[in-house]
Amino acid sequence: MHSPNRSPVHGFDGGQSPLTLRLPDEAATIALGRELAPLLTPGMVIWLDGDLGAGKTTLARALLRGLGHAGPVKSPTYTLVEVYVVSSIYWYHFDFYRFNEPEEFEDAGLGEYFRDDSVCLVEWPEKAAGHVPQADLALVFRFAADTPESGRIIDLHACSEAGNKCLSAFISRWPGAVN
Numbered sequence: 001m002h003s004p005n006r007s008p009v010h011g012f013d014g015g016q017s018p019l020t021l022r023l024p025d026e027a028a029t030i031a032l033g034r035e036l037a038p039l040l041t042p043g044m045v046i047w048l049d050g051d052l053g054a055g056k057t058t059l060a061r062a063l064l065r066g067l068g069h070a071g072p073v074k075s076p077t078y079t080l081v082e083v084y085v086v087s088s089i090y091w092y093h094f095d096f097y098r099f100n101e102p103e104e105f106e107d108a109g110l111g112e113y114f115r116d117d118s119v120c121l122v123e124w125p126e127k128a129a130g131h132v133p134q135a136d137l138a139l140v141f142r143f144a145a146d147t148p149e150s151g152r153i154i155d156l157h158a159c160s161e162a163g164n165k166c167l168s169a170f171i172s173r174w175p176g177a178v179n
Contacts, residue, residue, distance in 0.1 A: 018158075019167060021174075022144060024151035029055045032154070033062020035173055039166045042089055043116040045133050047125045050141030052097075055152050056123045059139065060093050063121065067091075076123075080108060090118040096127035105131035136163035 023029050040046065040063070048056040061073040067086045076082040076095040084091040092113045096105070105111070105128035114120055114133045125132050138157040144150040158164040 019156040019171060021154050021156070022151060023055065023154055024144075026055075026058060029058045029152065030062040030065075032174075033059045034066035036166075036170055037063045037066030039169045039173075040119050040137075041162065041166070042119060044136045044162055044166070045114060045120045045122065047135035047138040048121060048123045048141070049125060049138060050152075051143065054141035054143065055154075056139075056141060057095075059141075060121050060123070064091060064093075081110065081113065090115075091121065092118055093121045094123060094132075096122070096124040096132070099124070099127040102127065102129050102131050104128070134159060136160040137166055138163075 021032065023032060048059060050056055057073075057075045064073050064084055064086065069084055069086050069091075071084075073084070073093075074082055076093050077097055080094060080096070080098075082093045084093070094110065094113075099105070110128075111131070111133075120133075122128075122132055122135070125135065135157075136159055138159055140155040140157065142153050142155075144153050156167055156170070158167040
């Protein structure tokens with residue numbers, strides 16, 4: 001089980017430097033998700049951080065599509081969590097954007113979803129600070145050159161041994177990835 005609220009970047013000293021990638025368009029974000037998806041393993045918590053419209057839900061959709069999920073993939077902004085079962089693994093996609101207080105995480109009973117037999121994708125983790133479990137992998141999106149038309153930059157941070165293993169495997173698969 002994961003311990004709550006350590007910074008996605010700090011607190012794990014066995015990791016490598018973050019990997020920074022430029023994603024010029026939506027197709028690049030989809031390609032990233034498809035390459036990363038098979039490397040995520042049960043028990044992992046993936047934080048998806050970044051501004052509105054930065055590509056968090058697009059990446060979550062690409063991850064699920066990369067695993068073979070053919071059904072709809074909706075943003076959980078209003079439902080808080082969307083549940084998907086892919087290859088007998090539960091995938092939980094959370095969005096805490098609408099939280100006013102971090103305690104809403106506990107009030108909603110969301111802690112029970114973070115298990116060793118599931119993968120949890122968490123958008124807006126800082127809105128549940130102190131309650132949401134620590135990330136194994138933190139993906140931080142930002143707009144390139146301060147305009148959405150310039151594409152996105154994504155930093156991939158390993159925050160645990162599982163995250164470090166995943167990031168190392170990803171680097172060996174992604175063309176031109178150097179960290």
